[in-house]
Amino acid sequence: MSMEYAVLILLLPLVTFLLLGLVGTRFSARTAGLIGSGVLAVVACLAYVTAWNYFSMPRVEGVRVPVVPLNFEWLHFTDQLHIDLGILLDPISVMMLVVITTVSLMVHLYSLGYMKGERGFQRYYAFLSLFTFSMLGLVVATNIFQTYIFWELVGVSSYLLIGFYYTKPEAVAASKKAFIVTRFADLGFLIGILLLSYFTGTFSFERLTSGDASVFADAAGVTFLGGSVIAWAVALIFIGCAGKSAMFPLHIWLPDAMEGPTPVSALIHAATMVVAGVYLVARLFPVYFFQAPEVLVMIAVVGAFTSLYAAVVACVQTDIKRVLAFSTISQIGFMMVALGVSGMEGHEGLGYMASMFHLFTHAMFKALLFLGAGAIIHAVHSNEMKYMGGLRRQMPITHLTFLIACLAISGIPPFSGFFSKDEILAACFEFSPWMGGIMSFIAALTAFYMFRLYYNIFWAQPAVHEPGHEPHEAPANMTIPLVILAAISCVAGFIPFGHFVSADGQSLTTHLEGSVAVTSVVIACVAIGIATVLYRKGTNPVPAHLAERFKGLHKAAYHRFYIDEFYQFVTHRIIFRYISRPIAWFDRHVIDGALNGLAWSAQRLSYAIRGLQSGQIQQYAYVFLLGTLIIVVLVLWV
Secondary structure (H helix, E strand, C coil), X not given: CCCHHHHHHHHHHHHHHHHHHHHHHHCCHXXXXXXXXXXXXXXXXXXXXXHHXXXXXXXECCECCCEEEEEEEEEECCCCCEEEEEEEECHHHHHHHHHXXXXXXXXXHHHHHHCCCCCCHHHHHHHHHHHHHHHHHHHCCCEHHHHHHHHHHHHHHHHHHHCCCCCCHHHHHHHHHHHHHHHHHHHHHHHHHHHHHHHHCCCEHHHHCCCCHHHHHHHCCCEEXXXXXXXXXXXXXXXXXXXHCCCCCCCCHHHHHHHCCHHHHHHHHHHCHHHHHHHHHHHCHHHHHHHCHHHHHHHHHHHHHHHHHHHHHHCCCCEXXXXXXXXXXXXXXXXXXXXXXXXXXXXXXXXXXXXXHHHHHHHHHHHHHHHHHHHHHHHXXXXXXXXXXXXXXXXXXXXXXXXXXXXXXXXXXXXXXXXXXXXXXXXXXXXXXXXHHHHHHHHHHHHHHHHHHHHHHHCCCCCCCCCCCCCCCCCHHHHHHHHHHHHHHHHHHHCCHHHHCCCCCCCCCCCCCHHHHHHHHHHHHHHHHHHHHHHCCCCCCHHHHHHHHCHHHHHHHHCHHHHHHHHHHHHHHHHHHHHHHHHHHHHHHHHHHHHHHHHHHHHHHHHHHHHHHCCCHHHHHHHHHHHHHHHHHHHHHC
């Protein structure tokens, strides 16, 4: 089936960015917003059509085959090694097209109300279009170097969106922090790409993931520090994934990135950019599984630790966007763990399918949570829970949709998060009872901190507000996206996801693991019950007593276990003081001193001999005759 129209999915957001970026100020804010939202609506429709057409295609020998509607050579190195630009449509890229365009469209519509009256409204929509273009280009890339190009574009556009409020020092610092941390991670990504391409002779995903052992023949026997060169390559690529997906210890940029507008948090830090790392590991999964299975185990361990760390920190945060930020880190850890424990063939590939399924469901309910948080912040003008409470009466639509999202992320049936999280837990228990137990405990923590958040916002004692500034429901252009995302979160779990996406391309029929499902629901209900007792009325003294009883742990968790302070110490007290300062001194005094000395010497010499170019003919004749006389004397002498 011809799918050349898929190129419009990339071109339309790019044209919108150029239009609004170059001449956006000539449009009114409303017109710019409608242009951006209208174009995204068209792009979303094209993505849905693409998904329908692709998944309607007959399988070949039971496998969904990739479709490449566009591909051309951009840079030529050798007959085998060249960089192409194109569009690759396969199950996970098509699934990501649906996720990105859906969430982006909801954010565009929501922003019409949330960002109304903001300075730079046209610039905001231009940056949204740039980010959407970059993210779409990343997921449909035909080769890993094209992925890297769009990977960096995603980083640039996220920097611009996080720092949208550029007059706020906190926003500027957060955008720089995100950019710098991800750049360090991306250095590992680039080195990994170069290693992989050098030993395989290709950048193409099709060749790398084909299962053809001859592609990796040149790397056979090449080792470094006990690991194969391919294992090192994909481990370095995972460092880039860990930076973009905020895995420990490269997670520090994500909580601070909440300084950007709340719709940006929903788009970038809940549904799209932060899952780019998960997507890339899934894209290269055959390489990890067949060539470096030990790296997959490392990915599972890193994901589990990250998920536990973030869940513990989320339990004590008071800023609602920071709670959601650490929740995002924790849920991405779930996705990484699922990939790490997955096999390849048939039911052994349950973890892979579960990871992609959770990516899909999480994108919807986490975007809903962030947009709901935006409506709450819009109403009370604060991110802190202490200024909230009792909002279920003033904001009934936001309350209901937020509750649906909390139930979904907590794994309560029949909401979507229950189905995807159950599959992840089942895969973890098949891999190791220890891994299954740890992830089940983290799932319980998730239910606890989400309902702690829910009760503190909607049920606790209402905060006192100034007369005339009482909270109220958000306008329709903000609540309609909430209702749509809530509806998706209610029904998405019933999608037979394994029929569309699986590790080996075959249709994977899944069913609920009875013992795992019952256990996960019971522990989620227990966690919700504990949160209900402690936070529903907002007057229970037990939380304060526990915080005082375990003061050290509570304080450490609130301060993110001082990971940021550790980075500050290492960078400022060690790197800057003992490495950067000596290098700067050497640069100023030795390098600059040597060059300044050469310049000073040349200047002094020029002053000394400038008389030879005085412009006086008599002097020139005198010097000429004197030189001639000296030459004659020397000739006669010799």
